[in-house]
Amino acid sequence: MEIFLPIAHMDVNLLLVLVFGVSIGGLSALTGVGGGFLLTPLLMIIGVPPLVAVGTTPALIAGSAAAGSYSHWRLGNMDLRFGLALLLGSWSTAVGAIYATRILEQGGHFDTVVVFTYVTILGTVGSVTFVESIRAVFGRAAAAGAPAATVSTAGPFGWLPGQMEFKVAQRRMSVLLPLLLGAFIGVLNALGMGGGFVAVPAMIYLLRVPTKVAIGTSLLLMLATSAVVSTMQAGVNHSLDPILALTLIVGSALGAQWGARMSSILPGERLRLLLALILLAVAIKFLFGLLATPAELYSLTGVAP
């Protein structure tokens, strides 16, 4: 069953897009990270222009993060002060990145930037997660799992100015740390990668925030960052396709329920290993595209009217 996308200006198979949504929703319920990093490349593979793929993904992330953050907020897993610091960082860079997207697209460098970012970020996070989950599956290396309790509360960044108390996160640290992490996530989000897959491990392993609070606060960060990015992608770049986004949101809501039930059956380390393999596969696919000699040197793309 085909459906015509008014902004991408092409027809796609409705079922295929629903399946993408279900997989992304399932994956995020199974592994705890959203699937923006996977969705944007999948959309590009089926022929959605990169600009539209990048512009539509944030709407899906916002929709699915809204569902997740509500339940985590009720469970008290959200550090609002920490979240606000992250958001101030992410909003400022996301807004900048969206305008940069426009300039890069006009100069013809947007695809290059997207591909390089994907290879670097997915490759790095994929490798780290891979090593960590292999250790967890095969070894007894407990150190890789839960954050060590012996580390002093200030951590290695104790010398930074602007030390603050984050009650729910049970940490005292410089406000610069969440600001910087947020700033990095903002750029990723504006490039259609969500950023939860970086934010959650960074909060757990680098900033030593308890896992539950890290997940809850990351969801808040995804929700509020993606909402702003989605609004601006539609407003500034005209790149949000409403029919594509709605189909994906419905699919992802269905997939999330299925994934939530599966996650109680599958062990966590193996899920992380699966996630690592997916991340690495996407990174290798993009790397191959950069290195292989192209069959056609030229390419045509539409120009916004």
Next chain:
Amino acid sequence: MSGLRRAFGWSLALCCSVWLTCARADSGLLTDLESSHVKITTGFTGQHVFVFGSTPRSGDIIIRVTSPDQAVALSRKGRVGPFWLKRGKLLVEHVPGLVYLLSNRPLNQIAGRGVLERRGLTIHSTLAAAQIGGAPAAYRDWQAAFERLKQKQGLFRKLEGDVRIDGGRLFSANFPLPATLPVGPYQLDVYSFRNGELKAHRASILQVNEVGIERWLSRVALQHSGAFGVVFTLLALALGLTLSMLLRRDHGRRP
């Protein structure tokens, strides 16, 4: 298929009657379209357009379909260290988004190259006004690449043999337009040739437009983009939240 055949039979009958009544008044070429509108709806996957007509005497028919101009960006990959990257992007302007040439037999058998080119009846000659921004160094390579890619996308096509001629004077053609077609008024030109010479020409208009929700959505998203962004994002948030609550209730709350 039976619908097509019916349309064909119906149009032949119509052609005959039109031709018989008009023959005395106007000895020229007669053409018509089964429908002068291509409507882009939610389920649009492209559409067949049926053209038919009659000529006063037997000969050859060439039909050219041209969409409004559509600027596109053409980029070329180059090697940077070990990587293949897009290097430079040029704007191609003053060029139709779609050009179809249909004929009853190969174009070069219908008329000489000079005649065809003068009338814009080769793909290359319809692009005479095209401008590739910045006039790159190897201009011809860029130009050839542009034509090649457009043909690959099915937007520039030569359909030789797709015009059917019955009884020497009645002709018809049924050609497919792709879903990715540009919108706007299309120019449809029918040329009648005899012994390599142009005998008659008729032009008609084919409208290609989005209709219904597609039209509404693309208009709102492009003309009121700011408001659309805010409203749609709120809708996405509400939909995500509502669906997760509804579906969760169905399966019972997990502990």
